[in-house]
Amino acid sequence: MCSPAPCHVVTSLRRRRMGNTARSADDDEIVDHMPLVGHVVREMMSRVPAHVSRDDLTAAGLAALVQAARSFDDSLGVPFAKYAVRRIRGAVIDELRAVDWASRSVRRRAREVERTRAELAGALGRVPAHAEIATAMGVPVDEVLANDQDVARAEIIALSSPAGSVIADLLPAHGPTPEQMVEHREQLDYLVHAIAELPERLRRVVEGYFLQELPMAELAAELGVTESRISQIRAEALTLIRAAMQRALAAEAADAAKAAAAPGRAARRVEAYVSAVMNRRDAAASALGSPATA
Structure with a gap:
């Protein structure tokens, strides 16, 4: 027998699978707006040091997209894309804060530069030039410039708090409930497994086009196609x-049975792919020591 909170979560998930037909519409929103994640991540990567993980930022952005699809309220009068991109950007900024992206070497160099700058300022009676700092430290001037850029980026991120911004105005006043958090995590897992299980060429196009925002011409050249x-x-x-996500989160078991019974080579291929995604999800859940919920 489970405690009230976990029981409430399980009941909510069962009810969602049995009758919430709006879920498939949410799935479509997620898939259709995946390019927003790539756009935000690409924009942010241009403002942070090269050692920051694109994959970590992308994962945070995907999670935010899932949450946005679940919590979107069209009565706000804001288009979903505008709402979602703000949620995604906020999540990516939060991820940067959480991982403390400035490496030890960056922080150490920043302290050395600031100490040298302070010493020269005291001796010269003015703010020293970058070239003077570089000479005093015995390093190339480009290294001093790069340090100042990294520090400026850190300040930009630190000042990019959603509090008091348009983002905060668009978000609900309360945080997600336990059952919503489970749903968000589950939906993101489905999406990750669905992408990972794609055939290699299809997966490369999805990752390149939607998440890395590569031009079609570049992907075509890479894969040797038009x-x-x-x-x-x-x-x-x-x-x-879409087929994998709709099957995994089918509102009714009859929908899945109908899809599985559909004739034709294309339908059999979809069925094989969906089964592979579900098997991957189940294997991942088993590896973590918790059975899949579907």
Whole structure:
């Protein structure tokens, strides 16, 4: 027998699977707006040191996209894309704060530069030039400039708090409930497994086009195909991802049975892919020591 809170979560998940047909619409919002994650991550990567993990920021952005699809309220009068991109950007900034992206070497160099700058300022009676700091430290002037840029980026991130911003105005006043957190995590897991289980070429197009924002021409050159073929591969990948997410979170068991019974080679391929995604999800859950909920 479980405690009231876990029981409430399980009941909510069962009720969602049995009758919440709006879930498939949320799935479509998530898949259709995946490019927003790549856009925000790409924008942020241009403002932080090269050692920051793009994958970590992308994961945070995907999680925020899932949460945005679940919590979006069209009565706010804000388009979903605008609402989602602000949620994504806020999550990416939070991830940067949480991981403390400035490496030890960056912090050590920043302290050395500031100490040298202070000593020279005292001796010269003015703010020293970058070249003077570099000469005193015995390093190239480009290294001093790079240090100042890293420090400026850190300040930008520190000052980018959602509190008091438009983001805060758009978000609910309360945090997610325990059952909503479970749903968010579960939905993100499905999406991650669905992308990972794609055939190699399809996965590369999804990652490159949606998450890295590579031009079609660049992906076409990399894969040795035409841009038209990249467009076809992208559409095929999205069809598979939608099928996996809709099956995993089917509102009714009859929907899944109907899809499984559909004739044709294409339907069999989708069925094989969906089964592979579910197996991957189950294997991941077993490895973590917790059974899958579906």
